[in-house]
Amino acid sequence: xxxxxxxxxxxxxxxxxxxxxxxxxDLLGKIGEGTYGLVFLARIKSSxxxxxxxxxKKFKQSKDGDGVSPTAIREIMLLREISHExxxxxxxxxxxxxxxxxxxxxxxxxxxxxxxxxxxxxxVNQSISQYTVKSFLWQLLNGLNYLHSNWIIHRDLKPSNxxxxxxxxxxxxxxxxxxxxxxxxxxxxxxxxxxxVVVTIWYRAPELLLGAKHYTSAVDMWAVGCIFAExxxxxxxxxxxxxxxxxxxxxxxxxxxxxxxLGHPTLEKWPTLANLPHxxxxxxxxxxxxxxxxxxxxxxxxxxxxxxYDLLSRMLEYDPRKxxxxxxxxxxxxxxxxxxxxxxxxxxxxxKAVNYPTRPVDRTTDFEGTTSLQPSQPVSSGNAVSGNxxxxxxxxxxxxxxQMPVGGMQRMQPQAMQAFNxxxxxxxxxxxxxxxxxxxQRGLPNQGHQQQQVRRKDTGMGMSGYPPQQKSRR
Amino acid sequence: xxxxxxPFSPRNLLCQExxxxxxxxxxxxxxxxxxxxxxxSEDEYYIQCxxxxxxxxxxxxxxxxxxxxxxxxxRVRLDCIEWIFNTRASLDFRFLTAYLSVTYFDRFFSKxxxxxxxxxxxxxxxxxxxxxxxxxxxxxxxxxxxYKLQEYDxxxxxxxxxxxxxxxxxxxxxGSITPFSYMSxxxxxxxxxxxxxxLCSRVAExxxxxxxxxxxxxxxxxxxxxxxxxxxxxxxLTKEAVELRISPIALWGSQENEHIFSCYNMMxxxxxxxxxxxxxxxxxxxxxxxxxxxxxxxxxxxxKRIHRS
Numbered sequence: 045x046x047x048x049x050x051x052x053x054x055x056x057x058x059x060x061x062x063x064x065x066x067x068x069x070d071l072l073g074k075i076g077e078g079t080y081g082l083v084f085l086a087r088i089k090s091s092x093x094x095x096x097x098x099x100x101k102k103f104k105q106s107k108d109g110d111g112v113s114p115t116a117i118r119e120i121m122l123l124r125e126i127s128h129e130x131x132x133x134x135x136x137x138x139x140x141x142x143x144x145x146x147x148x149x150x151x152x153x154x155x156x157x158x159x160x161x162x163x164x165x166x167x168v169n170q171s172i173s174q175y176t177v178k179s180f181l182w183q184l185l186n187g188l189n190y191l192h193s194n195w196i197i198h199r200d201l202k203p204s205n206x207x208x209x210x211x212x213x214x215x216x217x218x219x220x221x222x223x224x225x226x227x228x229x230x231x232x233x234x235x236x237x238x239x240x241v242v243v244t245i246w247y248r249a250p251e252l253l254l255g256a257k258h259y260t261s262a263v264d265m266w267a268v269g270c271i272f273a274e275x276x277x278x279x280x281x282x283x284x285x286x287x288x289x290x291x292x293x294x295x296x297x298x299x300x301x302x303x304x305x306l307g308h309p310t311l312e313k314w315p316t317l318a319n320l321p322h323x324x325x326x327x328x329x330x331x332x333x334x335x336x337x338x339x340x341x342x343x344x345x346x347x348x349x350x351x352x353y354d355l356l357s358r359m360l361e362y363d364p365r366k367x368x369x370x371x372x373x374x375x376x377x378x379x380x381x382x383x384x385x386x387x388x389x390x391x392x393x394x395x396k397a398v399n400y401p402t403r404p405v406d407r408t409t410d411f412e413g414t415t416s417l418q419p420s421q422p423v424s425s426g427n428a429v430s431g432n433x434x435x436x437x438x439x440x441x442x443x444x445x446x447q448m449p450v451g452g453m454q455r456m457q458p459q460a461m462q463a464f465n466x467x468x469x470x471x472x473x474x475x476x477x478x479x480x481x482x483x484x485q486r487g488l489p490n491q492g493h494q495q496q497q498v499r500r501k502d503t504g505m506g507m508s509g510y511p512p513q514q515k516s517r518r
Numbered sequence: 519x520x521x522x523x524x525p526f527s528p529r530n531l532l533c534q535e536x537x538x539x540x541x542x543x544x545x546x547x548x549x550x551x552x553x554x555x556x557x558x559s560e561d562e563y564y565i566q567c568x569x570x571x572x573x574x575x576x577x578x579x580x581x582x583x584x585x586x587x588x589x590x591x592x593r594v595r596l597d598c599i600e601w602i603f604n605t606r607a608s609l610d611f612r613f614l615t616a617y618l619s620v621t622y623f624d625r626f627f628s629k630x631x632x633x634x635x636x637x638x639x640x641x642x643x644x645x646x647x648x649x650x651x652x653x654x655x656x657x658x659x660x661x662x663x664x665y666k667l668q669e670y671d672x673x674x675x676x677x678x679x680x681x682x683x684x685x686x687x688x689x690x691x692x693g694s695i696t697p698f699s700y701m702s703x704x705x706x707x708x709x710x711x712x713x714x715x716x717l718c719s720r721v722a723e724x725x726x727x728x729x730x731x732x733x734x735x736x737x738x739x740x741x742x743x744x745x746x747x748x749x750x751x752x753x754x755l756t757k758e759a760v761e762l763r764i765s766p767i768a769l770w771g772s773q774e775n776e777h778i779f780s781c782y783n784m785m786x787x788x789x790x791x792x793x794x795x796x797x798x799x800x801x802x803x804x805x806x807x808x809x810x811x812x813x814x815x816x817x818x819x820x821x822k823r824i825h826r827s
Contacts, residue, residue, distance in 0.1 A: 109662055
């Protein structure tokens with residue numbers, strides 16, 4: 045795959061001719077559908093990577109009048125700058141110049157934790173092996189540590205966003221996906237509901253539920269704790285009923301579920317609790333209600349003295365400042381005891397491998413989102429889509445390529461604008477995303493994690509050199 | 519908005535230690551969470567990382583090489599910047615948003631030279647740079663129809679097309695570092711405990727003014743930031759005094775120190791013009807864009823400049 049994200053507009057003017065970029069793929073069908081658009085499974089035709097599976101995420105057109113969607117810009121920007129074995133890899137960005145839609149091509153992952161958990165719970169009725177749980181968790185933390193070291197908070201970790209590679213070189217490798225809500229710490233943040241985004245609340249940290257406006261990386265660690273517990277029990281740990289209202293409704297039931305298991309948070313253990321808006325406002329419900337501490341150990345069936353329980357309870361620490369970080373978690377005793385975590389989480393040295401089902405493919409939907417035979421059905425339940433789309437809310441998509449009107453401009457000759465359009469859609473105008481060589485822009489001194497997979501372009505401030513030498517590389 | 523949320527070091531040192539009125543809004547927001555999420559060493563670490571990214575982005579390019587452009591193209595660039603600044607003011611966007619727009623603009627035209635484009639296309643692209651910067655930095659999405667150019671009327675699809683061209687030309691690397699990233703760090707380093715009142719607004723004003731003088735792809739943001747903070751603190755420093763101030767900050771080599779001083783000199787001149795030229799006597803479209811006092815929105819940066827001679 046080379047520089048193919050810009051295609052020549054001339055080839056896309058007719059309905060029956062595929063744009064050039066699309067001709068390099070064999071489209072197999074739709075594998076997911078969500079708030080942000082559709083996800084397709086495709087295979088590469090070119091000889092170099094023939095047959096390689098690619099997940100192609102089509103961004104929905106943003107609301108007319110807003111231009112390129114900020115979500116798309118942020119997600120692509122982040123994905124362009126990150127490179128880690130445990131983070132999903134963006135291999136190409138395609139612009140369909142006819143309708144200006146964006147398609148992101150990712151390495152395809154056959155499985156995700158949502159489907160794996162569901163398979164164990166509903167199909168085989170058997171827990172996930174200790175080795176597999178530990179390997180999933182270690183790799184998830186390893187990817188997250190990389191993101192956090194780069195000041196990126198994911199904000200929407202949940203089982204369906206944690207992908208697992210199927211057969212091949214990378215079998216059983218975990219990939220964190222869906223950066224649609226991810227932010228660099230310093231970027232302006234607004235509450236998730238302000239974005240008009242529906243995010244499941246089951247993995248949401250208590251400080252956010254209580255109305256904190258500032259996110260820290262600790263919100264991701266809370267979600268990891270919830271996912272860890274779910275891997276152990278095959279059930280969501282805190283399954284609250286969501287209040288659907290805008291803006292930013294108070295999710296009392298979710299907090300209630302948490303308090304029932306972990307007990308009431310106290311100012312003694314969590315001093316900044318007093319400053320959180322909902323804690324102050326909703327005295328009657330939150331502070332007034334008394335909870336018996338059911339005990340996390342009884343819910344997850346772990347002995348209190350076990351390293352697994354210790355790690356889990358540190359991830360589910362109420363006070364975000366005391367909550368364990370990804371870097372600290374990777375050093376936890378849990379990962380040093382047998383069975384040791386491995387790269388192929390699916391195939392344990394001792395256990396028999398579980399055959400997980402492959403993702404269902406809806407072969408009736410084309411790249412435009414139009415169905416050829418029948419109305420499309422969501423291909424999988426819940427939000428289990430590989431292309432990392434939260435929620436399962438479909439939406440209308442443009443139904444076919446069409447000629448872009450060129451009118452509406454005053455004091456400008458139509459042919460002049462046409463020239464601009466042609467320029468804009470010339471092949472090779474920038475953004476060749478050479479898939480193998482996306483340089484790590486922020487080659488950060490890593491906080492010392494083994495198996496760091498970052499391919500750095502240079503080593504001026506490499507991992508060994510912290511604190512970095514004062515003279516920066518020139 | 520406005521300047522109140524421009525510095526974005528992980529720990530907003532300035533905000534905690536000196537409740538400058540500029541930062542009131544942010545301070546109130548900080549209250550609910552603990553502001554001490556980041557330690558001093560994490561700040562240093564953050565700055566090191568920024569510098570590293572900066573080095574990667576600027577590569578081996580000499581810091582003070584100046585991109586040569588004809589005066590007519592400079593005029594076009596200045597017109598675009600004027601439009602960006604005025605639109606920022608009228609929409610009440612952050613200064614950072616405007617600065618970032620100019621960064622995108624300069625990065626774009628460093629890859630596709632200005633001379634290759636017709637004026638209307640340059641104006642359209644500058645509008646796209648601004649709308650993209652707003653999408654990156656503003657917390658609410660502004661409809662494209664809010665961005666109006668006087669001379670041309672572009673529809674949404676044309677703007678979106680231009681946005682896509684900018685995005686792909688910049689290879690979607692929209693997280694450009696700006697001097698604002700370093701502002702609170704340097705203010706803290708150079709001032710210690712005694713921060714003059716209104717310092718951050720003066721520094722921001724210099725950041726904005728300097729965009730009209732230089733091509734932002736020629737100067738590293740950290741150097742612009744250091745020079746601007748020094749000028750805002752004291753615009754009468756000798757070369758030795760500048761060196762003395764920057765020597766404890768072990769971030770640069772001797773070459774960069776040299777660049778800081780030349781940047782300092784340039785900003786001294788800007789500072790003189792800003793102080794000398796009251797806004798009212800300058801016609802709105804004066805030939806030299808720098809002569810006009812920036813259209814700062816005082817209500818969002820309530821600290822008045824203290825009069826300096």
